[in-house]
Amino acid sequence: MTKQIFRIAPGFEEIMPEEYRELVTDGPYDRSVGVADLGTFKELLEEHPLCAGCGLALSLRLFLASLPAPADTVVVGSTGCSAIAFPQVGLHNIHGLFGNQNAIASGLKRALKLRFPDRPKDVVVVAGDGATADIGLEMVMHSWFRAENIATVMLDNEAYANTGGQESGMSPRGAVLNMAPTGKKFEKVAMPEIARESGCAYVAVTSPANARRFEKAIRRAILVARDVGPTYVQVFCPCPTNFKFRPDETLGVIRKREKEGVFQYREYITPEAQQYLAASEGEKR
Ligand SMILES: Cc1ncc(C[n+]2csc(CCOP(=O)(O)OP(=O)(O)O)c2C)c(N)n1
Numbered sequence: 001m002t003k004q005i006f007r008i009a010p011g012f013e014e015i016m017p018e019e020y021r022e023l024v025t026d027g028p029y030d031r032s033v034g035v036a037d038l039g040t041f042k043e044l045l046e047e048h049p050l051c052a053g054c055g056l057a058l059s060l061r062l063f064l065a066s067l068p069a070p071a072d073t074v075v076v077g078s079t080g081c082s083a084i085a086f087p088q089v090g091l092h093n094i095h096g097l098f099g100n101q102n103a104i105a106s107g108l109k110r111a112l113k114l115r116f117p118d119r120p121k122d123v124v125v126v127a128g129d130g131a132t133a134d135i136g137l138e139m140v141m142h143s144w145f146r147a148e149n150i151a152t153v154m155l156d157n158e159a160y161a162n163t164g165g166q167e168s169g170m171s172p173r174g175a176v177l178n179m180a181p182t183g184k185k186f187e188k189v190a191m192p193e194i195a196r197e198s199g200c201a202y203v204a205v206t207s208p209a210n211a212r213r214f215e216k217a218i219r220r221a222i223l224v225a226r227d228v229g230p231t232y233v234q235v236f237c238p239c240p241t242n243f244k245f246r247p248d249e250t251l252g253v254i255r256k257r258e259k260e261g262v263f264q265y266r267e268y269i270t271p272e273a274q275q276y277l278a279a280s281e282g283e284k285r
Contacts, residue, residue, distance in 0.1 A: 053247020055237030080128035099136035129170035195232035
């Protein structure tokens with residue numbers, strides 16, 4: 001698929017919504033744009049129904065601006081807050097059932113490899129922490145064991161946010177939520193370590209508080225997944241609604257946690273992935 005697929009058939013220009021026309025003429029497909037260019041091109045998600053100050057919404061915006069090849073990318077999502085925004089995203093995306101997103105992505109990637117042997121197709125899973133670290137963990141891990149060429153991005157808002165605030169395996173110890181009033185009794189599931197031990201060639205923990213660092217992690221994860229092996233990015237994106245802070249405090253919450261050493265940006269790269277990235281990052285986008 002190239003930009004061609006988004007073009008409007010002659011004669012239909014007038015009746016297509018303005019939003020769509022802008023996407024065709026000014027969108028990020030087949031262009032070299034990134035987070036530093038935000039504000040200068042038509043974004044893949046501009047309006048969304050998520051809560052004010054939602055860290056996940058900001059992360060989605062940055063994620064979509066970070067894709068190395070949006071016209072050749074398919075996102076596989078899962079039930080959760082991000083799924084409410086995806087119907088408004090100008091990119092091929094599939095809504096998996098809650099938890100089976102990595103199984104869907106595995107099959108899709110294999111099919112795309114057969115169908116388009118000469119053109120890289122990026123399959124990226126974007127799902128919440130409940131879908132990734134709890135209910136979907138078995139299918140997530142088995143996609144890593146099988147070394148599927150897919151990138152998995154967890155939007156870690158540390159709760160089951162969409163269903164009103166149950167604790168997830170990724171909630172921090174002691175977290176009190178609407179439907180977890182006595183406080184979480186154990187630590188966050190060590191997903192980055194599980195990913196590394198399960199065969200991921202690239203693992204990063206990042207947040208939307210630093211857009212350039214975020215973009216680097218997403219791009220690396222997608223590129224390594226293309227040619228080396230499975231990858232995992234964990235995005236810390238706090239939820240003002242369920243953790244009850246003001247919508248304008250989201251980035252401050254991340255920075256505070258970073259200062260306290262509770263949340264830390266980190267990367268793990270296998271030597272093979274390192275070699276691959278050194279070669280591909282040398283090339284211009
Ligand atoms: C098989 C199945 N189990 C449970 C649910 C109910 N459910 C919908 S969204 C959700 C929570 C999602 O949590 P998370 O993955 O952390 O995403 P968030 O909403 O926090 O973005 C749950 C339990 C469902 N839709 N399907």
